[in-house]
Amino acid sequence: MIDATILQSPEQAAHAFRAILRSFSTPAVPVFIAVVDDAPLPLLPAAASALLTLADYQTPIWLSPDLNVDIVRKYLRFHTGAAIVANAREAAFVLSNVSEIDTFTSQLNLGSHEYPDRSTTVILQVSGFARGHTVSVSGPGLKEPVQLSVEGVSRGMWQHMQKNSSYFPVGNDFMFASAKEIMALPRSQQIKMWEAA
Numbered sequence: 001m002i003d004a005t006i007l008q009s010p011e012q013a014a015h016a017f018r019a020i021l022r023s024f025s026t027p028a029v030p031v032f033i034a035v036v037d038d039a040p041l042p043l044l045p046a047a048a049s050a051l052l053t054l055a056d057y058q059t060p061i062w063l064s065p066d067l068n069v070d071i072v073r074k075y076l077r078f079h080t081g082a083a084i085v086a087n088a089r090e091a092a093f094v095l096s097n098v099s100e101i102d103t104f105t106s107q108l109n110l111g112s113h114e115y116p117d118r119s120t121t122v123i124l125q126v127s128g129f130a131r132g133h134t135v136s137v138s139g140p141g142l143k144e145p146v147q148l149s150v151e152g153v154s155r156g157m158w159q160h161m162q163k164n165s166s167y168f169p170v171g172n173d174f175m176f177a178s179a180k181e182i183m184a185l186p187r188s189q190q191i192k193m194w195e196a197a
Contacts, residue, residue, distance in 0.1 A: 023184040028137040030181040047177035057081035064096035098152040127151040139189035
């Protein structure tokens with residue numbers, strides 16, 4: 001049962017919104033976000049905060065199979081009013097565990113040159129930002145390239161993100177969410193493969 005008395009406070013919502021803006025203005029750098037206390041597993045608190053801040057009744061959400069469970073669907077519907085859709089291509093936001101992303105990248109909406117803003121934003125739940133394949137990220141918002149590792153992101157997924165950036169101005173924006181941090185990787189960023197950590 002979802003407790004109707006538990007919502008983001010105005011202070012939490014404002015902090016979360018600022019954190020999201022900061023993460024997109026300084027890509028590839030983890031940012032702490034005010035997390036909600038009532039996010040039901042397997043939904044991570046940082047991912048919940050991001051969706052409660054960004055989504056509303058006009059922004060359909062698609063959930064990967066491991067997250068497409070009754071308690072998560074009810075929680076997101078209650079707090080955002082967003083529809084949970086069956087087709088990833090119809091979603092404004094996709095929420096997935098990082099371990100599942102390789103199975104549906106071909107289904108994501110890249111937007112169009114007339115409406116690049118209609119592409120899907122992908123929120124990936126991760127364990128952290130300390131280990132994994134290391135890549136170099138450069139582009140708008142970064143004075144110099146940043147070396148980045150995200151736990152659970154496969155080499156194949158980094159290669160997909162490389163290809164995604166070549167589509168700019170269309171393509172998908174990505175956000176990684178751990179328990180308390182988020183990190184944005186917009187489509188405008190260039191990714192160079194590095195060594196495996």
